[in-house]
Amino acid sequence: MERERRIVGEVLASTSLAVAGEIITGTILISWREFFRLIPGLLVLVPVALDLRGCISSTFAARLGTGIHLGLVGRELGFNDELKQNIFAVFAQASIVGPFMGILAYALLRALKMPSASLLVLVFISTVGSVLAACIQTWITIAIAFLSAEKGLDPDNVTIPLCTMMGDFVAGGSLVIAAKLWLLMGIAGL
Numbered sequence: 515m516e517r518e519r520r521i522v523g524e525v526l527a528s529t530s531l532a533v534a535g536e537i538i539t540g541t542i543l544i545s546w547r548e549f550f551r552l553i554p555g556l557l558v559l560v561p562v563a564l565d566l567r568g569c570i571s572s573t574f575a576a577r578l579g580t581g582i583h584l585g586l587v588g589r590e591l592g593f594n595d596e597l598k599q600n601i602f603a604v605f606a607q608a609s610i611v612g613p614f615m616g617i618l619a620y621a622l623l624r625a626l627k628m629p630s631a632s633l634l635v636l637v638f639i640s641t642v643g644s645v646l647a648a649c650i651q652t653w654i655t656i657a658i659a660f661l662s663a664e665k666g667l668d669p670d671n672v673t674i675p676l677c678t679m680m681g682d683f684v685a686g687g688s689l690v691i692a693a694k695l696w697l698l699m700g701i702a703g704l
Contacts, residue, residue, distance in 0.1 A: 552697065
């Protein structure tokens, strides 16, 4: 019964933090609504980017949790081959999914005859945003997984909810940074 209480406590605590973080993320996204109007079609990328970042981060977190339980990864093992392969998988997914998001968003907006920035704009923003989010979120996920294990918590119970929440915040911010980069380059009309 003690084991069950511990699991419920860990899951409840991490899920409660994730819910609070999601509310904060939603509030931040609402505050950016005027910015999203600057580039037609940008808003279509937001739910996709948030969802995909959560999916990629949570699968990475699950692999890390398994690796920690099996003794294949951990702070004491350093930047070993197992960790490198998992990080490579995250960046491969982000590099493939990023352009695909932009292409799909553009095609959908055109098919529905809705206002849209050019294909180049949406692919640039979704790709840069996806890769930037992967750069940030990968290290956050590793830190949470390793820290939870060091504190005696089960990374499977803690890492996934927290990384999914952080992934939403990071993905939203990364899309905004990528869009601002595009606008700063002065070629938003392409």
